[in-house]
Amino acid sequence: MTWVNVLIQGVMLGGVYALLACGLSLMFGVMRIINLAHGDIAVVGAYLVWETSTKWGISPFLTILIALPLMMALGYLLQITLLSRSLRGGQLVPLLTTFGLAVVIQNLLQQLFSPDVHSIAPQTGSIATAAWHLTGQVSIPVIGLISLALAVAVLGGLQLVLRTTRFGREMRATAEDPDTAALMGVNAGAVYARATAIAVATATLAGAIFAIRSTFGPTSGSTQLIFAFEAVVIGGLGSLWGTLWGGIVLGVAQAIGGHIDPQYAVLAGNLVFLVVLASPRGRAIAAEVAR
Amino acid sequence: MTAETGVPSTGWRVGRWTLTSRISIGVVAVVLVLLAIVPLTLNDNAVEQLTSLLIFVILAGMWNALAGYGGMVSVGQQGFIGLGAYGTIFFTHRGVPPYLAMVLGALTAAALSLPLSLVVLRLRGGQFAIGTWVVAATLAILVSLDSDFGGGTGTSLTGLNVYDQTMREGYTYWLTLGFAVLVLGLSLLLLRSRHGTALQAIRDDGGAAASLGVRVLPLKLVLFVLAAFGCGAAGAMILANTLFIQPQSIFGVQWTAYMIFMVLVGGLGTFEGPIVGALIFFGIQYEFANGGTWYLIGLGAVAVFFALVLPRGLWSLVEERAQVQLLPVGYRLLRLRSRSSPDPDTSGSPPSG
Amino acid sequence: MSLLEVERLEARYGLLAAVRQVSFSIEDGERVALVGANGAGKTTLLRAIAGAHPHASGRVAFDGVDIGGLPAHRRVPLGIALVPEGRRLFPGLTVEENLLVAAGRGRAGRWTVPAVTEAIPMLDPLLGQRASTLSGGQQQAAAIARALVTNPRLLLLDEVSLGLSPVAVQAVYESLRSLEGSGTTVVLVEQDLTRALAFADRVLCVLEGRIVLEGAAGTLTREQVTEAYFGLHHGGAAATGEAV
Numbered sequence: 001m002t003w004v005n006v007l008i009q010g011v012m013l014g015g016v017y018a019l020l021a022c023g024l025s026l027m028f029g030v031m032r033i034i035n036l037a038h039g040d041i042a043v044v045g046a047y048l049v050w051e052t053s054t055k056w057g058i059s060p061f062l063t064i065l066i067a068l069p070l071m072m073a074l075g076y077l078l079q080i081t082l083l084s085r086s087l088r089g090g091q092l093v094p095l096l097t098t099f100g101l102a103v104v105i106q107n108l109l110q111q112l113f114s115p116d117v118h119s120i121a122p123q124t125g126s127i128a129t130a131a132w133h134l135t136g137q138v139s140i141p142v143i144g145l146i147s148l149a150l151a152v153a154v155l156g157g158l159q160l161v162l163r164t165t166r167f168g169r170e171m172r173a174t175a176e177d178p179d180t181a182a183l184m185g186v187n188a189g190a191v192y193a194r195a196t197a198i199a200v201a202t203a204t205l206a207g208a209i210f211a212i213r214s215t216f217g218p219t220s221g222s223t224q225l226i227f228a229f230e231a232v233v234i235g236g237l238g239s240l241w242g243t244l245w246g247g248i249v250l251g252v253a254q255a256i257g258g259h260i261d262p263q264y265a266v267l268a269g270n271l272v273f274l275v276v277l278a279s280p281r282g283r284a285i286a287a288e289v290a291r
Numbered sequence: 292m293t294a295e296t297g298v299p300s301t302g303w304r305v306g307r308w309t310l311t312s313r314i315s316i317g318v319v320a321v322v323l324v325l326l327a328i329v330p331l332t333l334n335d336n337a338v339e340q341l342t343s344l345l346i347f348v349i350l351a352g353m354w355n356a357l358a359g360y361g362g363m364v365s366v367g368q369q370g371f372i373g374l375g376a377y378g379t380i381f382f383t384h385r386g387v388p389p390y391l392a393m394v395l396g397a398l399t400a401a402a403l404s405l406p407l408s409l410v411v412l413r414l415r416g417g418q419f420a421i422g423t424w425v426v427a428a429t430l431a432i433l434v435s436l437d438s439d440f441g442g443g444t445g446t447s448l449t450g451l452n453v454y455d456q457t458m459r460e461g462y463t464y465w466l467t468l469g470f471a472v473l474v475l476g477l478s479l480l481l482l483r484s485r486h487g488t489a490l491q492a493i494r495d496d497g498g499a500a501a502s503l504g505v506r507v508l509p510l511k512l513v514l515f516v517l518a519a520f521g522c523g524a525a526g527a528m529i530l531a532n533t534l535f536i537q538p539q540s541i542f543g544v545q546w547t548a549y550m551i552f553m554v555l556v557g558g559l560g561t562f563e564g565p566i567v568g569a570l571i572f573f574g575i576q577y578e579f580a581n582g583g584t585w586y587l588i589g590l591g592a593v594a595v596f597f598a599l600v601l602p603r604g605l606w607s608l609v610e611e612r613a614q615v616q617l618l619p620v621g622y623r624l625l626r627l628r629s630r631s632s633p634d635p636d637t638s639g640s641p642p643s644g
Numbered sequence: 645m646s647l648l649e650v651e652r653l654e655a656r657y658g659l660l661a662a663v664r665q666v667s668f669s670i671e672d673g674e675r676v677a678l679v680g681a682n683g684a685g686k687t688t689l690l691r692a693i694a695g696a697h698p699h700a701s702g703r704v705a706f707d708g709v710d711i712g713g714l715p716a717h718r719r720v721p722l723g724i725a726l727v728p729e730g731r732r733l734f735p736g737l738t739v740e741e742n743l744l745v746a747a748g749r750g751r752a753g754r755w756t757v758p759a760v761t762e763a764i765p766m767l768d769p770l771l772g773q774r775a776s777t778l779s780g781g782q783q784q785a786a787a788i789a790r791a792l793v794t795n796p797r798l799l800l801l802d803e804v805s806l807g808l809s810p811v812a813v814q815a816v817y818e819s820l821r822s823l824e825g826s827g828t829t830v831v832l833v834e835q836d837l838t839r840a841l842a843f844a845d846r847v848l849c850v851l852e853g854r855i856v857l858e859g860a861a862g863t864l865t866r867e868q869v870t871e872a873y874f875g876l877h878h879g880g881a882a883a884t885g886e887a888v
Contacts, residue, residue, distance in 0.1 A: 034417025036366070085599050092559075095364045095420055096551060096598040103548050103591030107584040166748045173734045173745045180732040183696060185720030185749025185794060222544060226428060229421045263436055270429040277422065278410045 004138050006259045007252060012144025014231075014251030015151040016213065018244040020206035020224060021231040022155055023199030025243050028232075030175040030195040031087065033094045037102040038203055039225030043218070044105060045071055045204030046120070046211035047113060053123045060120045064208050068201050075200025079193040087192075102221060109218035117217035124212055147209045151247070154202055155240050162240075171195060223266070230273040326468055330461035338460045342532050344573045345467045346525050347553060349474055351565035351572075353521035354550035356478050359560035360490045361514040364416070366547050367423025368522045370430045373542040374400040375523030376530040377434055380446055384439070389450035390466055393527035397470070400523025404516050412511055424544065431542035445537035448530050463531045470528065474521040479562060481517075486510055545587070552590050555597040558606030567606050645708050647672040647829050648693070648798060653702035655685075655692045662688040664853035665702070670798075670829060677844035677861070678833045681873060685853040686833045687729050690800045693831075694726035695719040706798070720749055723797030727804065729833075731787040735776035739767060739786050742775055743793050750794025754826075760789045763822040766815065781812025785819050792823075799823070801832045805839065817843070837869055851875045 024038045035041075045067055052063040082101065086094040121129070130142040162168035171191050174181045178188040210216060210224070227250060235246020250269050257268025330338050350368075357363045378396030383389055411422045435443040451459050481487060490510060530536050553572045558564020579586045597604065646669035655663040662685045670676055678686050691697040693704060695716035704711055711719055725746075733742050743757045761767050764785050770778060778786065784804055791799060804820075805813040817839065823830060834840040841847065841861050849857035849872040857864070857872035870876075 028417070032416075034421065036417070036420065082595070082599070089599065089602060091362065091416055092358060092364055093598050093602055095417055096555060096602075097595050099366065099420075099548070099551060100591045100595035100598060104588050104595070107587040107591065111584045111588070166744070169737065169741055169745050170748070172737060173742075176734045176736055177732060179696060179716075180728060180734070181745070182716040183694060183720070183726050183728060183732075184746040184790065185717050186745065187715075187717045222424075223428075226421065226425055230425065233418070263432070267429065267432045267436075270425055270432070273425060274410055274429070277414070 002137065002259075006255045008138070008140055009144070010252030010255030011248050012141060012148055012251070013255060014244075014248030015144070015148030016206060016209055016247070017227050017231045017250050018247030019147065019151040019154060019202060019209065021228040021235075021243045021247055022151075022158065022240060023202040023206075024225075024228045025232050025237070025240065026158070026195055026202075027199045028237070030171055031083075031192050033083065033087070033098070034229070035083075035199070036095060036098040036225065037105060037221070038098075038199070038228060039223070040102045040105040040109075040221030041071075041075075041200055042203040042207030042210070042224055043109065043216055043221040045200075045207035046216045046220075047109060048204070049208040050118055050120050050123075050211060050216075053120065057123075060123050060208060060212060064205065067204055067208070071204040072197040072201045075197040076193045078200070079196035080189065083196065084189060084192065102225075106218055106221055113218060115218060117215040117220075118211070119215045120208065120211040121213075143209075143213055147213070150205065150209065151244060154205070155244055158198070159240050167194070227269065230269060234273060234276050323472065327465075330457075330464050335457055335460050338464050339532065340577070342460070342464045342467050342528065343576075344569065345464075345471045346528050346532070347549070347569040347573055347576075348566055349467075349471050349521050349525045349528075350546070350550050351553035351557065351569040352471075352475050352478060353518040353525075354547075355554045355559060355561075355565040356481075356514050356521075357518045358554065359564075360478075360482070361511050363511065363514070364420045365423045365518070366420045366544065367425070367427035368518065368550060369542050369544060369546040370423065370427030371400040371404065371519040371522035372526035372529065372546055373427070373430060373434065373538065374403055374519075375526030376536050376541050377440055377526075378523065379527045379530055380440060380448065380536075383448060383450045389448065389531075390462060392450070393466060393524075393531060396527040397520055397524035400526070401516050401520035404519030407519075408512055408515050412508065412515060427542055427544070431538045434542070435538040440538075443538060445535060447535040451531065451534065463528065466531070467528045470521070470524040474517065474524065477517060481513070482562065486513075490514070548587070548590060548594070552594045554604070555594050555602065556604055558604030558610075559602060561604070561606050561610065564604045564606035568604065571605075646670060647674075647707060649703070649705040649708075650693070651703040651705075653689070653692060653704060654700040655688050655697050656700045657688075661700070662853055663692060666850075666853070666855055668848060668855060668858065670831065672797075673827050673829055675830045675843060675845045676832070677840035677847045678831060678850060679835070679837060679840050679847060679869065679873060680850035682835075684850040686850050687802055688853075689850065690726060690802050690831065690833060691728075693798075694724055694800055696726065696728075717749070720746075720794055720796075721751060723751055723795070724800070725750070725791040725794045725796035725798070726800040727787050727791045727802060729802040729806065731780075731783045733775035733778070733783055733787055733790070736774065738772055738774055739778070740771040742786060742790050746790045747793040750796070753795030755792045755795050757793060760792050763792075764789050764819045766819075779812070780808050781815055784808060784812070784816050788816070788819060796828060798829045798831070801830065801834075803833055803835065805834065805836055813839075837866065837873070841866070841869070849873055 020039075020042055024035060027033050027035050027038070048067045048070070049060050049063045052058065052066060053060045056063075082097055083094065086097040124143075131139040132142065132145075133139045160168075162172060170181065170186045171194075173184070174186055174188050174191040181191075182188055207216070207224075231247040231250050232243055233246065234249050235242035235244065249272065253272040254265045254269040258265030326341075329341055333341075350372075354365065354368060357365050357368075375393075375396045378399035379389070379392045380396075381399070382392035382395045387395065407426055411419060411426060414422045434440055440446055454462065482490065489506075526541060529541065549572060553568035554565050555568070556571055557566065557568020575590075579589070582589075601607070648670040650669065651667050653663055653666045654661060664685075666685075666689060678689065680686050688697055692699055695711070695714055695718070699712050702712075706719070706722055706724060709722075711722065711724075714722075733739075734745070737745070740757065743760065747757055761771065766782065766785055767789055770782060770786070775783065775786065788801070788804070791801075801820075804816050808816065813836075820830075820843070832840065832843060834843070841864070844861045847857070847859060847861050847864055847869065848855050849869060851872065852875070856875070857869065859868075
């Protein structure tokens with residue numbers, strides 16, 4: 001019966017991964033940038049929420065609402081300063097800039113906050129540990145359900161925006177052909193900046209949720225980036241719902257691996273990722289990048 | 292290369308050597324000789340420092356081979372560094388003499404790069420970057436799970452105890468020098484070969500190169516294996532230099548950060564650039580390594596600055612100003628003065644390659 | 645005051661000058677054909693006017709206002725629209741979405757999405773289809789519609805007959821008829837001299853980045869235009885008319 005719990009845990013975890021991954025997916029879809037600092041941005045969000053809720057004693061669910069607009073503004077700024085310049089430099093430059101950014105962010109966090117790990121769980125009261133007990137042995141953690149619901153809501157919302165709103169249309173058009181979009185009156189730079197802001201916002205949300213569920217530290221960003229990327233690849237590039245699916249597969253793989261032995265958790269996820277990459281599907285994914 | 296028969300009295304020919312490159316090769320030969328006698332002339336500390344410098348040169352050269360010539364940005368070379376180090380441990384545990392084990396360790400890294408290439412080489416751009424990172428992280432986990440290697444707490448190279456310190460440092464230095472000359476020499480040969488221009492084409496536009504008949508994948512594979520060997524060698528020598536390693540540090544992504552810094556600052560895509568970058572990095576490391584996080588923040592910020600402002604690094608400034616390419620890579624248009632005595636040094640000729 | 649004034653415009657690719665010292669003006673309501681061989685600089689000239697290509701030097705004034713510093717997306721609300729060479733529809737978007745993107749950023753006016761669909765009826769059944777599935781002729785019609793929907797005062801058309809069958813080209817020029825009487829100023833880049841001369845009031849011939857022949861369509865003979873097109877004129881200034 002505990003296997004059912006493991007599966008549930010995996011699916012819940014997958015929700016968080018999907019939430020983290022959709023920002024990565026969005027930035028790649030619109031700008032063809034893989035933001036190597038994405039995980040670290042999520043960690044910055046986590047620190048922001050942690051810092052404000054411990055300092056002022058407010059529930060993290062409220063501080064998230066404060067953190068979001070702040071982070072979105074930072075994301076917008078990041079795009080118009082650093083990333084837009086990187087885009088002009090060609091293929092290699094965005095990777096190098098975002099990697100450098102990741103190094104700077106991680107060490108800046110370590111300098112400001114010490115290498116210790118923290119968790120936001122204590123500030124959330126009982127929600128972090130609450131669970132619904134369906135049967136004697138099967139339980140669904142509340143926070144897990146919240147994260148899964150959030151992931152579905154955010155992904156669904158993004159999909160809706162992309163398909164039906166003017167802003168979404170312009171984003172899709174700019175993603176396909178920024179020069180022609182400009183000829184039609186669309187400011188590609190502004191579109192990119194807004195896409196980055198959205199990506200940063202989802203990352204912040206994911207970071208905060210992650211921080212409630214477990215611990216985080218200045219260097220957590222690297223592992224988070226890897227998980228997000230794995231989720232995107234497993235689910236298939238270019239599909240937002242694929243990201244949800246990929247996140248869940250990754251979460252379940254990690255949960256199963258971790259159940260066998262805690263040290264195997266991350267390894268199991270990596271192995272699933274590598275297998276997908278080596279498979280024909282993986283080859284198709286790689287070909288997609290060439291587009 | 293110098294076809295003089297039937298050549299008109301004024302005109303151009305295509306050649307590879309200029310006066311500048313002849314002088315440079317001469318200088319390089321002298322430098323190599325000087326480097327070779329270092330352990331006989333300098334004290335232990337200097338030898339150890341120079342070994343570190345040579346390790347940096349190897350790392351920078353290899354990352355540049357991947358990114359500068361193959362267009363492949365790898366964020367996972369630390370995987371091969373770790374493989375080289377732990378490969379060495381593996382062989383010493385089985386009774387192999389330590390210095391031979393180091394060579395075998397490097398070869399192990401190269402050998403393992405072959406199956407790994409099946410997974411990562413078809414990726415491009417950011418996917419290749421993160422793919423290599425995942426591979427390195429996976430290798431780190433696998434190693435730390437193996438109790439044979441001491442698990443997460445690390446392990447040490449004991450076989451070197453038979454040598455006294457001076458001899459050990461001397462032998463370590465020579466082996467490092469040997470590796471450095473080998474991998475840099477191989478990459479120079481690759482550049483000079485008929486694959487050299489193909490490599491540059493791939494770096495600039497893989498798809499276009501393929502449409503011209505350039506066999507992209509085999510060339511990328513050669514670079515990948517060479518870089519794996521070089522990084523494996525570096526890893527083995529890092530172990531020899533420090534005698535103790537842990538999975539988190541030898542497989543740590545900070546090695547990639549160092550490599551990116553060296554290559555960006557020195558000059559991406561040039562042969563001389565990474566060497567310049569390694570020298571600069573060595574100097575910085577010497578001065579500031581105790582700066583902790585501020586040091587890394589500085590490195591990252593400088594790397595970002597160079598990526599945005601001067602992606603071809605400091606060496607590109609030298610190349611452009613002096614119209615100089617020190618080593619005979621690439622082709623040059625040389626003007627002929629008369630039938631029998633070509634003028635090899637035309638500082639106004641367009642830089643090629 | 646002319647609608648469009650171009651003074652000594654120069655546009656480059658790196659060190660190569662594609663448009664050299666070009667000067668001309670276009671009046672409101674005129675229909676001008678820009679002819680010339682491949683590589684003559686016609687596309688670069690149109691793109692420079694639309695803001696898609698930087699001006700190395702010179703001046704472009706629209707309605708008397710210098711637009712040199714404006715990026716492409718800021719010229720659209722002023723009333724300049726370019727139908728790019730090769731159509732360049734957004735492949736993953738439907739035809740209707742392609743139109744909506746442009747309509748959302750253009751000027752208000754008679755050309756709404758329904759109006760354009762009515763004027764170019766072949767588009768009606770295609771509205772829900774993804775642009776990548778359209779034939780060449782259909783794409784061209786859609787691309788013209790997309791530019792129209794911004795209600796331009798100056799419509800720039802780049803090689804609309806490129807790669808199309810004669811039937812499709814005919815259909816495209818039919819749809820351009822809907823512009824007649826609407827007062828839209830049109831600059832058409834066209835390799836087919838017959839069509840160019842039939843469509844336009846005035847003809848400019850471009851060779852190696854310069855304007856080498858200029859005149860009213862009715863007064864120029866095919867021979868004159870062909871000679872200028874290929875650079876076959878004997879002697880310099882006489883045949884070059886008002887070229888700079």
